[in-house]
Amino acid sequence: MGHPLKLRLLSSDEVSTMREKCLYLLSKMGMKIDHVGVLQTLADTGADVDHETHVVRFPVDLIETLLKTVPRELVVKGAEERHDCAIPHPDGLFYSCTNIQSMLHHDVDSGRFEDNTAARFAEWCQLIEIMEHADICAIQTPMDVPAESAEVHALSIQMQNTTKPLWMHAFSLEAVPFMFELMVARVGSIEALRERSLVIINPGTVSPFIMKTMDAEEILQACHHGVPISADGHVMAGFVSPMTVAGSVVQNCAEVLAHVLVCQAIKPGHPIMMTQFNVPGDMATGFSTLATPAANIQRSAGVQLCKEGFGIPVSGCPMMTDTYVSDGRAVAEKALGGLMSIMAGMDIVYGVGRLGGASLASPAQLVIDNQLIALLKEYVGGVHVDDDYLAVDEILEAGIGGSFVQSKHTLRHCRDYVEPSLFRFQLQQTWEAEGEKDLYARAVDEYRRLKTQIKPVDLPDDVRRDMDAVVARADKALCP
Amino acid sequence: MSINDIKQAVLAGDGSAAAELARAELEAGTTASEIMDSALISAMDEAGAKMATGELFIPEVLVAAEAMKAAMDVITPHLTGGAAGGRGTVVIGAVEGDVHDIGKSLVALMLDGAGFTVIDLGVDVGAAAFLAAAQEHKADVVAMSSLMVTTMPKMKVIIEALHEAGSSAQPIVGGAPLTQAYADEIGAAGYAPDAGGAVKLVRDLV
Numbered sequence: 165m166g167h168p169l170k171l172r173l174l175s176s177d178e179v180s181t182m183r184e185k186c187l188y189l190l191s192k193m194g195m196k197i198d199h200v201g202v203l204q205t206l207a208d209t210g211a212d213v214d215h216e217t218h219v220v221r222f223p224v225d226l227i228e229t230l231l232k233t234v235p236r237e238l239v240v241k242g243a244e245e246r247h248d249c250a251i252p253h254p255d256g257l258f259y260s261c262t263n264i265q266s267m268l269h270h271d272v273d274s275g276r277f278e279d280n281t282a283a284r285f286a287e288w289c290q291l292i293e294i295m296e297h298a299d300i301c302a303i304q305t306p307m308d309v310p311a312e313s314a315e316v317h318a319l320s321i322q323m324q325n326t327t328k329p330l331w332m333h334a335f336s337l338e339a340v341p342f343m344f345e346l347m348v349a350r351v352g353s354i355e356a357l358r359e360r361s362l363v364i365i366n367p368g369t370v371s372p373f374i375m376k377t378m379d380a381e382e383i384l385q386a387c388h389h390g391v392p393i394s395a396d397g398h399v400m401a402g403f404v405s406p407m408t409v410a411g412s413v414v415q416n417c418a419e420v421l422a423h424v425l426v427c428q429a430i431k432p433g434h435p436i437m438m439t440q441f442n443v444p445g446d447m448a449t450g451f452s453t454l455a456t457p458a459a460n461i462q463r464s465a466g467v468q469l470c471k472e473g474f475g476i477p478v479s480g481c482p483m484m485t486d487t488y489v490s491d492g493r494a495v496a497e498k499a500l501g502g503l504m505s506i507m508a509g510m511d512i513v514y515g516v517g518r519l520g521g522a523s524l525a526s527p528a529q530l531v532i533d534n535q536l537i538a539l540l541k542e543y544v545g546g547v548h549v550d551d552d553y554l555a556v557d558e559i560l561e562a563g564i565g566g567s568f569v570q571s572k573h574t575l576r577h578c579r580d581y582v583e584p585s586l587f588r589f590q591l592q593q594t595w596e597a598e599g600e601k602d603l604y605a606r607a608v609d610e611y612r613r614l615k616t617q618i619k620p621v622d623l624p625d626d627v628r629r630d631m632d633a634v635v636a637r638a639d640k641a642l643c644p
Numbered sequence: 645m646s647i648n649d650i651k652q653a654v655l656a657g658d659g660s661a662a663a664e665l666a667r668a669e670l671e672a673g674t675t676a677s678e679i680m681d682s683a684l685i686s687a688m689d690e691a692g693a694k695m696a697t698g699e700l701f702i703p704e705v706l707v708a709a710e711a712m713k714a715a716m717d718v719i720t721p722h723l724t725g726g727a728a729g730g731r732g733t734v735v736i737g738a739v740e741g742d743v744h745d746i747g748k749s750l751v752a753l754m755l756d757g758a759g760f761t762v763i764d765l766g767v768d769v770g771a772a773a774f775l776a777a778a779q780e781h782k783a784d785v786v787a788m789s790s791l792m793v794t795t796m797p798k799m800k801v802i803i804e805a806l807h808e809a810g811s812s813a814q815p816i817v818g819g820a821p822l823t824q825a826y827a828d829e830i831g832a833a834g835y836a837p838d839a840g841g842a843v844k845l846v847r848d849l850v
Contacts, residue, residue: 311793311794311797312794314793315794335793336741370743447701448695449840450747450838450839
């Protein structure tokens with residue numbers, strides 16, 4: 165086997181220093197956690213809890229104790245076992261995840277961004293089901309369902325249209341119980357959910373250092389239901405974290421670490437990953453920039469700190485772009501960002517199918533990114549070195565001035581390197597004869613071809629009925 | 645020494661110089677009102693315009709705002725009538741259910757820097773609190789932010805509450821999921837896609 169290529173941005177001493185600073189911040193300043201039940205659990209565990217301000221300080225000894233129970237491995241499970249993602253990846257590679265929340269959808273016919281809808285999101289999930297390199301399907305926001313229960317509808321759509329693992333985040337505290345009810349309805353019982361968790365949940369931080377009630381409740385419920393967690397910090401350098409990369413990386417890691425500690429205090433040994441959203445702010449507009457060199461350096465350094473400093477698996481969002489069309493910039497930014505974070509050791513890369521702005525979903529970009537992920541796996545796969553791959557006997561057999569094209573060795577290995585259709589070599593004459601199509605046009609063709617092959621998940625009637633009942637209850641409870 | 649020197653000191657973010665120059669300009673006989681209009685507000689308008697083109701970054705605009713305030717402290721005791729009241733009052737907050745603070749706070753800072761009186765209600769603010777603050781502070785504008793689809797409908801509730809109470813404050817909205825079309829649909833007086841745009845919008849409305 166080859167050794168996957170790795171990138172280290174920080175020295176071991178720097179990792180050690182930054183780890184120490186994370187612990188210092190959580191012990192000295194702490195985290196505001198707006199959840200009475202979680203505060204009591206933390207107090208019982210030995211944290212220094214101020215029940216009036218809701219600020220929790222974690223003594224360093226307690227942090228080290230809680231860190232010992234964090235699993236170094238986990239499995240993000242889909243509805244079907246064949247889609248399970250064992251982390252770390254057994255071949256030293258990574259998994260991909262699509263984009264979260266998208267309220268807008270790029271329509272390939274009109275060429276415009278239009279409201280995401282239940283039908284569009286269902287089609288999106290069905291596409292993911294058949295895409296080889298789209299491993300995890302993230303929740304989006306259909307705009308033609310009640311806004312107050314949109315995430316409950318969206319999770320139901322995910323479950324009815326793909327059996328791959330789902331990336332989930334609630335938009336309101338009130339929706340959280342319904343989302344877990346929905347998971348239970350899909351698999352039949354809470355015991356079954358604990359066996360086949362379907363979802364990885366993504367609570368976040370309001371930087372700097374605030375954990376909302378909703379996110380704390382998500383952790384609590386995830387622990388109870390056996391659902392793995394990938395906890396997020398939401399630093400934006402220059403605005404809610406230091407402008408400098410090292411400062412933002414430390415703050416982000418400390419914020420995420422607080423989630424890890426909460427999780428382990430609630431349920432020691434519960435699987436949790438550390439997420440690197442971790443972006444710089446654009447100093448001209450105040451918006452976050454997702455695909456700049458600074459963003460990618462921040463995330464990649466964060467990956468190294470989480471993995472080497474704490475030994476915890478990491479997800480993040482390097483498949484990002486700040487452009488609004490599937491152009492050269494989009495591919496360049498996604499390839500550069502993806503490659504850097506993957507080489508730094510990121511286990512789940514998020515952003516497949518996403519364009520810039522407020523999380524724009526593009527099916528054409530989804531098609532491109534699916535194939536880009538295939539290329540990235542090749543790039544980081546490393547070099548195989550053994551007798552077969554060295555092929556010295558083959559070289560000798562071919563001899564001086566000889567040929568390899570008819571050898572069994574060449575036949576055996578001629579498909580070692582993937583050639584995804586959008587990136588396949590073509591003769592210029594062939595390309596011209598096929599209409600001189602650029603990457604986007606060919607992606608649209610491929611999207612239309614894939615659309616003919618997709619279908620919803622074949623769910624038993626009683627399961628579908630139970631899920632519909634949960635959604636109906638959510639509508640009744642959440643919508644005015 | 646000239647009015648323009650004060651303006652340049654503000655743009656350079658040099659509060660000490662701006663204050664000192666304003667003091668000297670007052671002693672030379674220039675009215676406080678003229679200093680405010682021709683130097684301070686003019687400087688912040690220029691800073692806002694340069695920010696819109698990417699020539700100035702937000703921290704540079706904010707330090708200019710601090711310099712403007714230093715000069716304002718000097719001239720405020722000499723202002724009379726309407727000029728003493730500033731450019732107008734804005735009540736701002738993230739709507740109920742929404743705790744995203746960054747964008748809202750940035751808009752508040754930028755409005756403050758542009759010379760408006762800003763009442764920042766924070767995050768997770770309901771209709772009653774918006775209405776009470778608008779009435780108490782005689783707000784010209786009520787600015788609402790939302791970063792989530794689930795909290796966007798609250799904006800409509802707040803706008804309706806303002807209308808029902810007969811408030812003259814003009815409601816404006818912003819936030820990542822918002823669009824001009826949505827703002828029109830819920831009866832907002834305006835929408836801005838970013839902090840610079842919000843300042844321009846408030847300037848146009850007040």
